[in-house]
Amino acid sequence: MHSLQFTAESSANGMIERDFVVGGVPGVLWSPASGADRAPLVLMGHGGGTHKKAPAMAGRAQRLVSGCGFHVAVIDAPGHGDRPRTAHDEREIAELFRARAAGEPEGPIVVRYNAYLAELAVPEWRATLDALQALPEIGADGPVGYFGINMGTAIGVPLVAVEPRITAAVLGQHWPDVLAEKAKQITVPIEFDLQWDDEHIPREAGLALFDAFASKEKTLHANAGRHKELPRFEADSAVRFFARHLGRAGVTSAT
Structure with missing residues (x-):
């Protein structure tokens, strides 16, 4: 099992941000600045063409950490x-840009490339979860969720399908082509x-994938939109x- 190595730490707005590496894969863990008790963990998958600290990721993490006291990775x-x-x-990527410039459908390229990335x-996510659960503030028996839209869904659906430690997931905005069969395994x-x-x-x-x-x-x-x-x-x-679903019902979300 790969161990987790923290490489940087900062804090702001009641949240600690720690950069880490697991098996050569870089990540970030956001946690409450106060409180030593164990708390649930939410894994987040970023969208295509972005990264772990993209504004959408940092914003969602702030809501989950401040609103619920969760850890977010x-x-x-x-x-x-x-x-x-x-x-x-x-x-x-070059093929995607070519299709976009030509006004051709992007779906077939995105579906193929995202399936490859997934x-x-x-396996990287599962190794990361192993390492995160070795931390005392998370633990091996705490609840785990997954939150990922777009490419985060392309990776999240096959991950949730094979990872029994994930007990709730927010997904969306992807094609069903290679995901529908894996979605059928998710309960x-x-x-x-x-x-x-x-x-x-x-x-x-989109409706077919949900179904x-x-x-x-x-x-x-x-x-609408x-x-x-x-x-x-x-x-x-x-x-x-x-x-x-992760055990902190009654906590309101941050604004």
Whole structure:
């Protein structure tokens, strides 16, 4: 098992930010600045073309840490953030930009590339979870959630399907092509975000992925708007979802 090595630490707004490395994979762990008691852990997957400390990741972490007292961890996906791109990454990204410039559908390229990244990232996430649970403030028996939209869903669905320690997940905004069969293996509570007017993911495709989850408790949040117009209040809804399912119900989300 790879051990976790902290490489930097800072604090602000009641939250401690610690950079770490597990098996060569860089990540960040956000935790409450006060309180030594064990607390639930939420793993977050970032979107395509971004990184572990992207504004969306830091903002969601602040809500979960301040609103619920949770720990939140993100790792850079292969070819993202502080991780170098391979020749394969460069080819796929170039093909995506070419299709975008030509006005061609991006879906087939994104689905293919994200599936490739997921094969690499799922074992990395499981090793990271092993290392995080060795920390005394998290522990091996505490509840774990997963929160990832877009590419975070492409990696999150296969991860949740094989990782029994994850007991609740917020997902959304992806195609069902390679994820539907894995979604059928998932029975934990799910909150799923969908943009009704998504210009990349057809409405029927998003609904098909939601339908594929075998969870008895699953909730669809469909909002008007295009792909990048997911309302910010959905982050607050995710906080309430995790508060219910990870054991800290009754805690309100941060504003």
